[in-house]
Amino acid sequence: MTQPLTFVVLNAARDDLSEIRTALAADGRGRLLMASDETEQISQNIMRWRPSAVIVMLGTQSEPAPLLIERIAAECPDTMIICASRNASPDLILRSLRSGAREFLRLPVIPEEFKIVLDRTVEFSVGRAETPKKRGRVVAVFSSKGGCGVSFIAANLAAAINKPTVLVDFNLQTGDLDLFLGVEPKFSVTDLVENRARLDDALLHSYLVPHSAKLSLVAAPREAGSAEDIRPEHIFDVIQVLRERYSYIVLDTPHTFDGNTLAALDQSDDILLVLSVDIPSIRSAQRALQIFDRLSYPRHKVRVVINRWSKQIDPELQRVERYIGDRVVGHVPSDYRAVVSSINLGQPLVESQPASVIAREIKRIAATITGSTEGHIEQESRSRRMKSIFRRSTASESLSLRETLDKA
Ligand SMILES: Nc1ncnc2c1ncn2[C@@H]1O[C@H](COP(=O)(O)OP(=O)(O)OP(=O)(O)O)[C@@H](O)[C@H]1O
Ligand SMILES: [Mg+2]
Structure with missing residues (x-):
């Protein structure tokens, strides 16, 4: 003991x-x-x-x-x-x-x-x-293009899951999920990383900031510079610690394919790829899907959420599935006023306006994620995953990823 x-x-x-x-x-x-x-x-x-x-x-x-x-x-x-x-x-x-x-x-x-x-x-x-350790499910919310609504969807998805959930802000330079949840964090991902070797339950919980009985946040650092030393293996360890204690770990990820983001995406059971209905966003989602294929992620791991959906969109673009394929799991409607006021209030829309169309759609997406079977997630060994993370963070791999993006 x-x-x-x-x-x-x-x-x-x-x-x-x-x-x-x-x-x-x-x-x-x-x-x-x-x-x-x-x-x-x-x-x-x-x-x-x-x-x-x-x-x-x-x-x-x-x-x-x-x-x-x-x-x-x-x-x-x-x-x-x-x-x-x-x-x-x-x-x-x-x-x-x-x-x-x-x-x-x-x-x-x-x-x-x-x-x-x-x-x-x-x-x-x-x-x-x-007894065997708990293995919480890790859900990364991602977009390779900024401003598509990743943070909004991550915060609302986490709030909609009715199980012990932790939301992690991996936007180490610019994260602002504390505002989305209306909380004032004293600690951040950096503290978790620096103390990862001695994290018992009490210390871990002191680094988290509670939003509700079911949801806590690991915030991004306030000073962007303090996260400079965070490396992919640290991201790996932090997710590992959290998944032993929480049923769901929702990650708000940066819009780049750098080593840290790949470590988070690698570890995830589900990736929700968010896009909005405009040509640059659709094209960047297509490229992201190609990269996920190149990384050999199984098809069922990556699902697409179309954000800011509206009937007024160009009918050609409305058929976004034609470009993206059959992996679309949700269409979150556009309602700028509702979304902005929920962010300004610091309260996820699924809580402040649970009956709104956006909230109902996000709750439906959450139910799709939480209801999905966990057995089909391939259980790669730790060492294999670690190897792949380190391999990808090398310069040559970054280069070949860039080539893929250029070709897409
Ligand atoms: N469904 C929606 N309807 C209307 N506006 C939305 C919707 N979702 C997000 N927005 C707006 O889009 C903006 C960007 O959202 P958010 O910060 O969640 O995106 P992001 O992808 O995390 O951006 P960043 O690149 O800054 O990390 C916000 O101002 C938000 O109000
Ligand atoms: Mg964001």
Whole structure:
């Protein structure tokens, strides 16, 4: 057990909390992350921090907070639930175990019993660590041309996915997803990269900025220069860490085929190629599709989203599928006013206007992504992927990519 145990305590009276605090300090194996009686706030933090255990304090008359316990058990299976009470009646113990708790702690704390509960928490954590790691699905939103709506679609897609999701702003020089989500990040991708070797859950979560119970952001650095040392293998490591903890990782990627972007695209299970309906954008999407073919990405990995769709577009351009092929999965309508006001508000449109046509289409695209089978994604070995990333970041490969673009 290399990491310390982490605890969150819910609903503790001051005396009970101070007993638990003292017992934890005396044992030395665990630390208290937070104690509160604000159920909603604490449950959001539990979803984000995924502590080793949550101690839910039960009053003498209370039900064992069944909804919260069930929710934690379902959404944070790696967190052990411990109910605690001064009333250790068989009935209360039984009800708490039935609702999903794994241990019952009698109060006042009896040191020997407390030690047994901590031993079981260690066993639970070790058992969980040995089970196969979660493999979240990575969805990159990309366009080889700027201004097509990549950030808008990435932010809204991430907000529309109804599972623990992290949105990563890989626009290391100019990223502004914090504005799209209305959050004020203190840390960025650079901090994640610099500390990637010692990222435990608590440190990782301190670098993320929460937008909602389900969605957090890894922001782009504020100072463009601070990301200069980020290399493809760092991007690889960061995505790897995130996919072990989140169900979905949505990437807002730059509009170039440099080594870092290729590392992100390589690692992705899905690429949403965004284009708007104008000739330069369609042509640049055609070229991107050719490059993806050259990179041997399977066809099902790359899907096309047409943004700023409108019936007023030239009828010839409306048949954009003719140029792009059969991979179009969505047509996001054009509504400049709605989009700009959602960006200015710092609230994704899928949240601020969930019934709007744009929001419904993005939610439909999200459902297509989340509903798709994961088994067909080819599982290349880490070393093979790493090799391909390094090979592509060499000068000769950049040159041949450029040739492909010139020919397209
Ligand atoms: N469906 C839409 N309807 C109308 N306007 C849109 C739509 N989607 C995006 N826009 C507008 O297009 C502009 C560019 O969007 P966004 O910043 O998401 O694109 P991007 O591809 O990330 O651009 P950048 O090259 O700056 O990274 C924004 O001002 C946004 O308001
Ligand atoms: Mg952008």
